[in-house]
Amino acid sequence: MATWEPEDSYRKSWNRQHRGLLIFLLDQSGSMRQPVQIGNRQYTNGEMATLALNDLIVSVINNTPIDSQTGRLKDYCDLLVLGYGNQVTPLLDNRQGAPASIKDLAENPIGRRPVLVEKYDRVQGKKVQVQEMQPFWINYTADSTKTEMAKALQRAYRVVQDWLQADLRRRQSFPPIVINITDGAHNGEGDPIEAAKSIRRLYTDDGHVLLFSCHLTSNSTSHLVFPRDAQVISRNVSNADEREWAVNLFEMSSEIPATMAKRARESFNAGLPDGARGFIYNANPADLIDFLSWGTRPSQNFER
Amino acid sequence: MAQPPAASTSGNTTNVALNVPILCVAIGVALAVAAEHLTSPPASSTPATNSFFGQFPHVASFAIVLITAAYALFELIRQGRMAWQQPALAPGICRSASFAAFLLGLISVAVSDTRSQSLLSTSLGIGLCVLALIGFLAITFLGPTEMVNQKPMHDPGQVGPYPADYFRPYSGSLPVTYDPDMSGVEAPLAQRKPRIDPSTLPPLFETDPLYSIPRPKVARSFSMVKGNDNPIASDDACVISDDETYFALCDGASGSSLPRPWATLLGQQWLKWPFQEIDAETLALWLQEPRERWHRWIQETWKWKIDERNQLIGEKPLSADVFRRTLQTGASSTFLGLLLNRENNSWHAAAIGDTCLFIFRGDRSGTLRPRFSFPLDSSAGFSDRPPLLTSNGNNVSTLAPYFRFKSGHWRRGDVLLMATDALAQWLLSQFEQQQTTWNILPSLTDPRRFAELVEKERQSGHMVDDDTTLVVIPL
Numbered sequence: 001m002a003t004w005e006p007e008d009s010y011r012k013s014w015n016r017q018h019r020g021l022l023i024f025l026l027d028q029s030g031s032m033r034q035p036v037q038i039g040n041r042q043y044t045n046g047e048m049a050t051l052a053l054n055d056l057i058v059s060v061i062n063n064t065p066i067d068s069q070t071g072r073l074k075d076y077c078d079l080l081v082l083g084y085g086n087q088v089t090p091l092l093d094n095r096q097g098a099p100a101s102i103k104d105l106a107e108n109p110i111g112r113r114p115v116l117v118e119k120y121d122r123v124q125g126k127k128v129q130v131q132e133m134q135p136f137w138i139n140y141t142a143d144s145t146k147t148e149m150a151k152a153l154q155r156a157y158r159v160v161q162d163w164l165q166a167d168l169r170r171r172q173s174f175p176p177i178v179i180n181i182t183d184g185a186h187n188g189e190g191d192p193i194e195a196a197k198s199i200r201r202l203y204t205d206d207g208h209v210l211l212f213s214c215h216l217t218s219n220s221t222s223h224l225v226f227p228r229d230a231q232v233i234s235r236n237v238s239n240a241d242e243r244e245w246a247v248n249l250f251e252m253s254s255e256i257p258a259t260m261a262k263r264a265r266e267s268f269n270a271g272l273p274d275g276a277r278g279f280i281y282n283a284n285p286a287d288l289i290d291f292l293s294w295g296t297r298p299s300q301n302f303e304r
Numbered sequence: 305m306a307q308p309p310a311a312s313t314s315g316n317t318t319n320v321a322l323n324v325p326i327l328c329v330a331i332g333v334a335l336a337v338a339a340e341h342l343t344s345p346p347a348s349s350t351p352a353t354n355s356f357f358g359q360f361p362h363v364a365s366f367a368i369v370l371i372t373a374a375y376a377l378f379e380l381i382r383q384g385r386m387a388w389q390q391p392a393l394a395p396g397i398c399r400s401a402s403f404a405a406f407l408l409g410l411i412s413v414a415v416s417d418t419r420s421q422s423l424l425s426t427s428l429g430i431g432l433c434v435l436a437l438i439g440f441l442a443i444t445f446l447g448p449t450e451m452v453n454q455k456p457m458h459d460p461g462q463v464g465p466y467p468a469d470y471f472r473p474y475s476g477s478l479p480v481t482y483d484p485d486m487s488g489v490e491a492p493l494a495q496r497k498p499r500i501d502p503s504t505l506p507p508l509f510e511t512d513p514l515y516s517i518p519r520p521k522v523a524r525s526f527s528m529v530k531g532n533d534n535p536i537a538s539d540d541a542c543v544i545s546d547d548e549t550y551f552a553l554c555d556g557a558s559g560s561s562l563p564r565p566w567a568t569l570l571g572q573q574w575l576k577w578p579f580q581e582i583d584a585e586t587l588a589l590w591l592q593e594p595r596e597r598w599h600r601w602i603q604e605t606w607k608w609k610i611d612e613r614n615q616l617i618g619e620k621p622l623s624a625d626v627f628r629r630t631l632q633t634g635a636s637s638t639f640l641g642l643l644l645n646r647e648n649n650s651w652h653a654a655a656i657g658d659t660c661l662f663i664f665r666g667d668r669s670g671t672l673r674p675r676f677s678f679p680l681d682s683s684a685g686f687s688d689r690p691p692l693l694t695s696n697g698n699n700v701s702t703l704a705p706y707f708r709f710k711s712g713h714w715r716r717g718d719v720l721l722m723a724t725d726a727l728a729q730w731l732l733s734q735f736e737q738q739q740t741t742w743n744i745l746p747s748l749t750d751p752r753r754f755a756e757l758v759e760k761e762r763q764s765g766h767m768v769d770d771d772t773t774l775v776v777i778p779l
Contacts, residue, residue, distance in 0.1 A: 008765070013769075013770075015530060015531050015769075016531060016533065017531035017532075017533075018531070018769075062629070063559070065558060065559055065560070065561065066561050066562065066626055066629065066630055068508075068509070068562045068564065068606070069507055069508055069509075069536070069537070070502065070610070071606075071607075071610035071614070071622040071623075071626055072623075072626065073626075106625075107620075107623060135625075262687075263688070263689075266687060266688075266689045293688065294559045
């Protein structure tokens with residue numbers, strides 16, 4: 001295992017020469033059918049997870065700059081979505097689970113649907129809800145009896161390994177990122193915590209692979225982002241089962257690198273605690289994408 | 305007789321695509337008027353119009369008027385559809401449309417005057433003209449001035465720890481109606497094979513003035529693109545006046561949309577309108593022209609070129625999503641303007657963002673030493689969210705305070721350096737660590753040596769792999 005001075009890692013930006021890899025894991029087990037009440041509508045946990053996943057993809061696309069030469073997105077990263085239930089299935093297309101380039105993905109959603117998004121209305125001076133047609137890539141399913149989370153993580157491990165070996169330049173890239181969206185209940189083979197550890201042991205010259213977790217539950221009364229220790233979770237999660245799952249997912253998650261924490265600070269004028277983990281409980285993981293290095297960009301802080 | 309207005313006056317307010325038919329219509333009217341004067345001089349019953357040559361100008365001008373009117377109608381419908389999809393373009397298109405309607409009114413006046421003495425069609429034409437003029441003025445003076453489409457990261461005034469409501473239980477987008485069976489149109493990620501490999505074609509915009517690279521005689525400029533990419537991929541823009549007294553170096557933000565032309569436009573604006581100091585109001589005025597030109601360039605040059613290239617290589621035209629996003633997010637750039645007064649040996653600089661100016665002066669032994677840098681003076685001051693000038697009409701008033709100004713005098717033998725962030729940060733850390741690798745820069749003439757240095761420092765991790773531009777100004 002390689003070692004780094006902390007200030008030397010996670011400094012790379014994605015670009016054409018040093019492309020990135022994002023792997024999203026989506027829990028599609030039957031337990032994701034738990035109802036969630038949001039506003040006056042009822043959704044299921046799995047619907048929320050699917051929405052979160054589509055949002056993540058939209059967020060990656062919105063962050064990828066446009067290439068002035070082609071009028072398409074710049075070829076900055078590859079993306080793979082694996083669904084897991086009774087088995088692990090690549091969800092984006094039928095290309096046997098090879099990661100797809102973001103620029104191809106952006107042009108080929110499986111459809112568009114109206115969504116309500118919050119936008120800041122300068123005239124009214126407040127946020128208003130606007131209906132927008134948003135592309136989506138993943139449909140909701142939750143019909144499996146098993147949750148093979150460990151297998152999904154092992155599959156992600158192999159994908160990362162193959163992807164790194166496919167091109168030598170990828171060794172110099174920002175390390176691949178795996179985001180696992182789940183309700184935390186695991187009842188398949190193997191030990192997800194061990195599988196998570198081995199993924200996090202993979203590395204590029206810029207640092208170890210990052211594994212982040214997004215824990216969505218039907219207990220929507222509490223939410224938590226980037227906690228520093230498991231005690232915070234114990235205090236915030238009342239249900240005993242959920243608490244155990246949450247603590248497990250917390251243990252599986254990587255620490256947020258200092259460079260990402262710095263960017264979070266610049267975006268929100270707020271710091272993350274030292275050693276904060278990439279664990280999100282009942283919240284939108286799309287913010288994680290904004291913390292990655294996407295090159296120089298205008299900060300809204302200067303326009304307040 | 306109605307006189308056609310000079311078509312060139314429409315240039316500022318109307319859309320070029322519509323200006324073409326407008327111009328043609330105007331020419332047609334002029335021809336019709338001329339034809340009438342030629343063929344029916346003062347007496348109206350001369351048989352000149354019966355001869356073929358007498359008839360010809362009439363027929364020709366009518367044909368031109370009809371064809372161009374048809375084309376104008378087609379353009380109007382096409383632009384109308386565009387305006388429907390792109391509300392941001394609507395006011396400009398409406399302006400053009402009303403102007404075109406005004407001209408059509410003029411034609412009908414002209415035509416009715418020559419063919420028949422029908423009072424009805426003349427008054428109809430005049431009515432159309434008046435209505436179109438009212439419409440034009442109304443859009444110009446009462447129409448929308450700014451689009452509301454930017455979402456700030458969080459509510460204004462929000463400080464301290466994470467805003468409590470930022471991470472609500474689910475802060476993402478929610479479907480209005482969730483239909484689990486909604487399958488959409490299946491569009492597999494098939495690898496499309498273009499007819500021609502685009503990498504074999506010359507890069508676009510190489511000859512575009514907004515991508516031009518200055519060739520100063522006394523000063524020297526060097527540039528390296530991130531990842532050693534093609535120079536056309538650089539987001540840095542350097543603009544230098546012919547007499548080499550005005551310099552601007554702007555670093556387009558790689559995370560924004562098409563920053564290079566925007567950066568060039570800012571530099572050009574500095575040459576036209578340098579300032580000692582700037583307040584919010586003046587800044588808004590100063591930015592107005594570059595902003596207009598950037599939007600026009602995207603809509604007219606960029607989109608057109610991309611569509612043309614895509615057609616050539618057998619790709620789909622520019623996607624509406626990308627086009628909308630480009631206009632919505634806009635371009636951003638840092639700005640460093642320098643003004644030299646060669647009469648009293650003084651200089652003045654204005655800056656926003658992290659593009660820096662360095663001054664070197666020889667000590668007693670003749671070795672050049674850095675005197676100071678502006679606007680940043682330590683390598684820790686750099687981040688990837690510097691204040692930037694943006695092409696989209698957000699609140700300019702809050703940007704003005706981020707401008708920095710500095711003036712001074714130079715002596716013979718001084719050297720001024722302008723450097724974009726990666727190089728500026730590297731230089732400052734060199735000074736901080738008392739290293740001397742930098743000392744080849746003030747006397748640098750060979751671009752290959754610059755490339756070697758940048759390459760080496762990037763490899764060793766001392767310099768950030770970003771677009772790197774250096775302007776050396778010996779005095």
